[in-house]
Amino acid sequence: MSRDGFLSRPLTRRTALTAATLPLLAPSARAQQRFTGREIVATAFGGPSQDLIQRLVYDPIARETGARGTQTPLLSANAFARMRAETQAPQIDLFMYSGGQQVAAKAGDLTQKLPDAPNFANVPANLKDADGQWIAWGLVTEGILYRPDKIATPPRSYRDFFKPEFEGHIAFPHITNGYGTDFLVMLAKTFGGSEQNIGPGFEALKRISGRANIFRSAAEVQTLFASGDIWIMPYDGASAMRSKAMGIPVSYAVPEEGAPYVLLTGAVAKRSRNADIASFVLNRHLDPEVQTAIAREIGWAPVNTATQLPPDVAPFMAPTDKLANLDRDAINANRPAWTDRFNREIAR
Amino acid sequence: MIEGARRGLIAAGLLAPAALVFAILFVWPQLGLFLQSLGGPPTFSRFLGDSYYLGVLGNSLLLGVCVTLVTLVLGFPLAFLLARAETRWAGLLLLLTTFPLWVSAVVRSFAWMVLFFRSGVASRFLQGTGLVAPDFQLIGTFAGVVIALAQVLLPIMIVTLYAVIRGVDRDLEHAAMNLGASPAVALWLVTLRLARGGVLAGSLLVFSLSVSAFATPSLIGGARAHFMAVTIYEQTLELLDWPFAAAIAAILLVISLSVALTYGKLLGEKTR
Numbered sequence: 001m002s003r004d005g006f007l008s009r010p011l012t013r014r015t016a017l018t019a020a021t022l023p024l025l026a027p028s029a030r031a032q033q034r035f036t037g038r039e040i041v042a043t044a045f046g047g048p049s050q051d052l053i054q055r056l057v058y059d060p061i062a063r064e065t066g067a068r069g070t071q072t073p074l075l076s077a078n079a080f081a082r083m084r085a086e087t088q089a090p091q092i093d094l095f096m097y098s099g100g101q102q103v104a105a106k107a108g109d110l111t112q113k114l115p116d117a118p119n120f121a122n123v124p125a126n127l128k129d130a131d132g133q134w135i136a137w138g139l140v141t142e143g144i145l146y147r148p149d150k151i152a153t154p155p156r157s158y159r160d161f162f163k164p165e166f167e168g169h170i171a172f173p174h175i176t177n178g179y180g181t182d183f184l185v186m187l188a189k190t191f192g193g194s195e196q197n198i199g200p201g202f203e204a205l206k207r208i209s210g211r212a213n214i215f216r217s218a219a220e221v222q223t224l225f226a227s228g229d230i231w232i233m234p235y236d237g238a239s240a241m242r243s244k245a246m247g248i249p250v251s252y253a254v255p256e257e258g259a260p261y262v263l264l265t266g267a268v269a270k271r272s273r274n275a276d277i278a279s280f281v282l283n284r285h286l287d288p289e290v291q292t293a294i295a296r297e298i299g300w301a302p303v304n305t306a307t308q309l310p311p312d313v314a315p316f317m318a319p320t321d322k323l324a325n326l327d328r329d330a331i332n333a334n335r336p337a338w339t340d341r342f343n344r345e346i347a348r
Numbered sequence: 349m350i351e352g353a354r355r356g357l358i359a360a361g362l363l364a365p366a367a368l369v370f371a372i373l374f375v376w377p378q379l380g381l382f383l384q385s386l387g388g389p390p391t392f393s394r395f396l397g398d399s400y401y402l403g404v405l406g407n408s409l410l411l412g413v414c415v416t417l418v419t420l421v422l423g424f425p426l427a428f429l430l431a432r433a434e435t436r437w438a439g440l441l442l443l444l445t446t447f448p449l450w451v452s453a454v455v456r457s458f459a460w461m462v463l464f465f466r467s468g469v470a471s472r473f474l475q476g477t478g479l480v481a482p483d484f485q486l487i488g489t490f491a492g493v494v495i496a497l498a499q500v501l502l503p504i505m506i507v508t509l510y511a512v513i514r515g516v517d518r519d520l521e522h523a524a525m526n527l528g529a530s531p532a533v534a535l536w537l538v539t540l541r542l543a544r545g546g547v548l549a550g551s552l553l554v555f556s557l558s559v560s561a562f563a564t565p566s567l568i569g570g571a572r573a574h575f576m577a578v579t580i581y582e583q584t585l586e587l588l589d590w591p592f593a594a595a596i597a598a599i600l601l602v603i604s605l606s607v608a609l610t611y612g613k614l615l616g617e618k619t620r
Contacts, residue, residue, distance in 0.1 A: 168483055174571040176586040213488065214571030223458065227465040229485075336587050344400055347571040 036066030040277040042094035042266075043082075046073030049298045056293055057284045067277045076101050083110050083269055090269035094278040100328050102134035102267045111267045115276050117283035122304045124320050127263065137285035138264035138300035141318035142182055144253040145221075145240045150231040157256050158183075158190040161208055161232065169231040171213040171224050172205075175342040182260035183234040184338065185326055190257050195330035198338060202345060209346045225250050236262075237316040238299025244316075252316045258324025264300060378601065384594040391595035401579075401596075405603065408576040411493060412559040412604070416551050418498040419505040423550070427509035428539075442510060446503040453500065457567035460496045461487060464568065470495075488570040496568045497558055504557070505550040512546025513539070548615045552608050559604045576600045 044050040050071050058069030072092065074082065076099040083095050083105055095105070105111050111133040114120075120128065120135055127136040144155045150169070155161075161170060173180035188194060188201025213230060215221075221239045224230040225248050243250035266285070268278045284290060291302035295309055301317035302309065309317070385391050395401045430442050448456065463470040464486035471485045486492035516539055524534040540547075562577040569575065576596060583593035 176582055216566060216571055219458075220461075220567075223461055227462070227467060229466045336589065339582070339587055343574065347574075 033064075033066045035277055035280075038066070038274065038277060039068045039070065040094060040274045040281060041070045041072065041092045042278070042281065043074040043079045043092060043096050044071035045075075045096065045098065045264075049294070049300075052294065052297050053285070056290050057281060061277075061281060061284060065277075065280070067280075069277075069281065080105060084108065087270065090272050093269055093272040093274040094281060095267050095269065097134075097265050097267065098140075098262055100263065102129070102265045103328075105267050106131075106133045110270055112270045112272070112275055114268060114282065115279040117279045117286075119283045119286035119304055119306075122306045123286065124303070124305065126323075126325060127303050127320065134265050134267035135282055135286075136263045136265045136303045137282055138291075138294055139303055139317070139320070139323075140236050140238060140262040140264070140299075141254075141301045141323070142179055142234065142236045142260045142262075143255055143318060144232065145225075145235045145237075145243075145250055146232040146253065147225060147230075147249055148251045149249045154251065155232060155253050155255075158186050158234075161187075161234075162204075166232055167208075168211045169229060170208055170211070171215055171230045171233040172208075173233075173235070174214055174216045174347065175339050177216065177218070178262070179235055179260075180342075181331060181335070181338070182326065184342070185331060186234070186255070186257055186260060186324065189324075195327040195334070198334065202341060205342075205346050209348075214347050222246060222248060236299075237301070237318065241299050241313070241316040254318045254322050259318035259322055260324050260326055261301075261318070378598075381594045382598050385591050385598055388591045391592045392599070394592065395595055395599060400574075404574045404576060404579050405599065407490070407574055408559045408600070409603065409607065411490070411497070411561075411565070411575060412555040412607075414494045415497045415501060415558040416555045418494060419502045419554050420547065420551060422498070423502055423505035423509055424547075427506045427546075428513055430506070431510050431513035442507070445506050448500045449503050453563040454567065456500060457496060457564050460492070460499075460568055464492050487568065488572045490569075493565050493569045493573060493575075496564050497561055500564065501554045501557055504553050508550035508553060509543065509546045512543045512549075516542045544615055548612055551611065555608065555611075556604055559600065 044053065050073060054069075054071060058071065062068050076097045079092075079095050079097065080101040082092060083090070083101075086092070087110060095102075097105075102111070106129060113132045114135060116132070123135060127139075129135065144158075144160070146155055148154070151166075160166070172183055175181050175184060184198065184201045184205060185195055186201075187204040188198050191200040191204050193200035213224060215224060218239070221233070221235055222243050224233070225243055237252040240250045240252040266278070266282045268275045272278070285294075286304045288302070288304055288307040291304050291307040292309060292313070294300050295302055295307075295317060296313045299316065301319075303320060305320060426445065430438055430445075433441070462468055465471060466483055466485040466487075468485070468487075471487075474480045474486070475482055475484055486495070520542070521534045521538050524538050525531065529537065560577050561575075562581060565573045565575045566578050566581070569578070577600075580593050580596050580600070583589045583596065
């Protein structure tokens with residue numbers, strides 16, 4: 001819910017340049033005008049990412065294949081509601097999710113099998129459905145953000161939050177922010193607990209919360225780092241990249257316990273007649289050039305393992321083999337109880 | 349008799365549009381909210397039987413009282429000066445005092461946050477006085493929320509008091525002084541007493557806006573701000589427990605209404 005903040009970030013200056021050069025890359029002759037006269041409707045996350053994807057994916061596909069693409073901005077929960085409401089006669093073909101809704105969609109028999117496409121093989125098995133009903137095309141990777149000018153040795157583990165020299169310089173998000181929940185779970189895992197045994201996470205959080213700055217909104221990340229008081233916090237790599245672009249020295253470290261992540265996925269409505277175009281569209285999302293552009297401009301990490309990120313982008317995202325897979329069902333089931341406990345024990 | 353009935357009809361006619369709007373846009377939704385709070389497991393006893401939630405309610409009421417006191421103490425002298433200023437700049441000065449209201453609550457709160465961080469000007473000043481710990485910061489504290497809320501609600505207090513003080517007949521003050529009262533006594537016995545309606549109206553406005561404020565307590569208070577509006581937001585949007593959120597909203601409404609009524613009654617009785 002609160003993670004939707006990352007979906008509406010302003011673009012950097014380089015966008016126009018990237019968008020202008022990419023369509024020149026490899027239009028496939030095989031696909032020449034094969035979807036002429038057809039249209040695909042897809043949901044999108046709005047804002048700069050939607051504009052970028054229009055330029056990098058839908059516009060070139062329209063030129064190459066004749067398929068017109070229309071993106072309609074819908075937050076994941078609303079998109080899922082639409083998918084369910086329009087089961088019999090879908091108005092939208094391709095649904096993009098950032099909140100894990102693709103799992104419920106498949107379980108509710110609302111999706112169909114995606115026709116295979118060349119780039120799908122390069123996506124690790126845990127980031128796509130075993131039955132081919134959905135596939136990820138991007139990641140928001142979490143980890144440790146820190147001020148390299150204040151912290152000489154880059155942090156390597158969630159245990160580093162307990163170094164005495166960081167006392168009074170730590171911030172972490174409230175549990176109602178998705179990253180706050182993930183921090184709690186990762187602390188639990190670091191100290192012998194799990195999603196089912198959250199106690200060690202709360203014990204650990206209690207040790208640092210007394211003098212830590214607990215914040216609620218994503219917009220506060222830059223303010224906190226800019227204040228100079230805050231040196232280290234758990235958040236996503238894209239925020240570090242954005243801070244750096246704003247002139248605030250912030251680096252990102254992948255913790256050795258693994259980086260929690262948010263998946264950006266695509267799934268096709270069961271009765272859509274445009275699964276072939278949808279697959280083509282998702283495949284284009286997964287082109288290494290497009291993956292790189294999305295990483296650079298929006299901060300979403302690539303899932304196509306063939307992607308080579310340039311050195312100015314790579315340090316802000318976790319590679320797919322460093323991810324920590326959290327039990328989202330358990331987390332969602334426990335959320336009310338954890339929030340209550342957090343308010344009483346941590347945010348005092 | 350007929351004259352009286354006609355007057356009654358006219359009064360009802362004049363009241364009808366406002367009453368209709370009030371009924372449709374306030375009473376009806378409030379009723380719906382109340383009914384929603386009755387659905388599912390008991391919500392009111394969950395709130396009232398839990399010291400944590402009672403603490404949240406206490407925080408909100410205390411916030412309302414503190415902000416009202418601060419704005420009253422700071423606002424009255426200013427409103428008095430503006431009302432009595434015999435200059436054509438008075439209007440402009442009054443306009444200037446409303447400036448905080450022109451800025452978005454979010455922008456204003458972010459500005460306060462910069463001042464309230466450990467290295468911010470306001471926190472530095474307090475550290476310099478030696479009254480607080482050297483690493484003290486106003487962000488995330490109750491005092492910080494009071495300061496930021498008082499700043500934005502001060503204009504409301506000033507404008508309300510200004511209108512009432514301007515309506516106080518200065519001849520009454522002069523008469524009191526002619527009868528031997530010192531200016532201070534005249535101010536206390538005449539002006540303040542006649543301006544009580546303004547004090548009441550201003551206080552009620554500031555109090556009700558403070559206890560229900562969301563953006564400022566949430567941003568300045570951060571996660572440690574346990575106030576009613578923030579709790580309602582959390583239950584509604586984060587935890588999707590709408591019956592409980594509705595119950596908290598109903599409790600907030602009833603409690604703040606009773607506080608306001610009691611206050612109004614006390615002040616009203618003293619005026620007589």
